[in-house]
């Protein structure tokens with residue numbers, strides 16, 4: 001029978017104490033609503049209908065951002081008058097659906113696919129299935145009432161339950177599957193005669209127990225948890241992260257401390273890659289084999305090759321990294337960076353929209369923005385691209401094999417030719433021909449004896465017999481550098 005899925009997610013979730021609808025709160029980095037939608041798709045559901053109310057547009061946008069426009073249909077429930085009332089809002093969309101309907105909640109992200117498959121496979125035109133679990137602490141959930149022979153009779157909400165019924169530890173997970181027609185027919189006639197004055201979906205199951213067959217499917221206690229407040233969200237977050245760490249380890253990834261690995265569903269990591277504590281992988285992250293990602297690296301939407309070494313506390317986003325590259329510690333790889341094979345980036349190096357060619361190095365304290373850095377270029381300590389004049393961003397191009405001396409400022413747009421050298425401290429404001437030396441350097445002077453005189457003065461000591469201060473210019477220095485005299489700038 002064809003399967004349609006209804007996801008109930010209209011509530012605000014008052015217990016979250018938030019301005020944001022409950023199902024938009026992230027669990028393991030993903031808005032809670034993504035989990036049931038992903039599950040419905042994995043189960044081969046032909047249609048996915050979300051019942052939305054609070055912040056319906058934002059919830060729909062979140063789902064469509066992940067699964068594409070038109071991936072879900074939306075039924076609006078303006079006023080939240082209970083779970084049964086919520087399902088009734090889908091009647092105009094599903095009234096003619098001859099197959100099964102699976103009902104999921106937006107706030108139950110831990111369900112396993114296996115348990116849901118059992119639920120769906122057990123249902124038929126004459127059988128409704130519902131998911132239950134035994135909990136050490138069943139408080140807050142509807143309880144499953146059975147007769148003397150153990151046959152399902154009905155669900156009683158905690159608020160409507162007697163003292164005896166509250167002792168029942170088998171709870172209703174709120175997940176059901178059965179013929180769509182039966183749900184709609186029954187919901188027409190169940191009232192709202194209960195402690196909350198709501199139309200309860202659970203009442204459908206009581207009717208089904210009398211008129212059709214009800215089969216309960218039991219799930220693990222850690223699958224059925226509904227997230228009602230932030231404590232629940234943190235618990236669910238942890239369960240999902242540990243599951244993801246588990247499956248990574250089973251696939252050959254070394255995880256130093258699974259409790260402190262923050263990954264999202266969908267990350268891909270090759271075998272023999274090792275992840276340190278506090279590593280966070282967000283969005284679409286693909287990491288090759290044999291990599292080492294050390295403590296505290298936060299990587300968002302990046303693709304890394306094989307044997308990449310990311311040292312502690314790097315932040316990387318929307319970039320690609322080639323095989324054998326070494327990054328960090330404390331590197332900031334900003335969007336649009338293309339770090340090719342065997343590149344080395346050391347501490348406090350920031351890149352943005354920059355290609356680092358194969359084997360290039362920038363080992364200390366640099367900003368490389370809007371730059372194209374050729375293969376085997378050596379970028380000295382403290383080099384910066386001056387890529388922004390307050391109005392527009394400009395590009396810096398550095399040819400293969402160039403040597404950029406320490407503390408070079410590259411005033412973009414500018415090109416340094418292949419194999420050229422810039423002297424330490426040079427401000428490169430014109431294109432450097434290939435193979436040339438670029439040098440801008442004010443003359444150095446020495447004031448002889450100055451330091452000693454200063455010391456005497458500060459310590460209140462008798463001044464030594466003063467020789468006239470002698471200023472020595474750096475002729476020797478000039479000789480050393482040779483004929484490459486810097487061009488004098490014109491005045492004014």
Ligand code: UD1
Pocket residue numbers: 008009010011012051077079080081082083084085086105106107140141142143155156157171172173174199200201202225226
């Ligand atoms: C419900 C069940 C309870 C079960 C529990 C499992 C009923 C009457 N009770 O209780 O037996 O043990 O789930 O988690 O069904 N929603 C709407 N519109 C509404 C009301 C709710 O869309 O008018 C949505 C909520 O946004 C939420 C889901 O339905 O995603 C569940 O609603 P909630 O109020 O949390 O139900 P519980 O009181 O937890």
Ligand code: CA
Pocket residue numbers: 107226227228
């Ligand atoms: Ca709930």
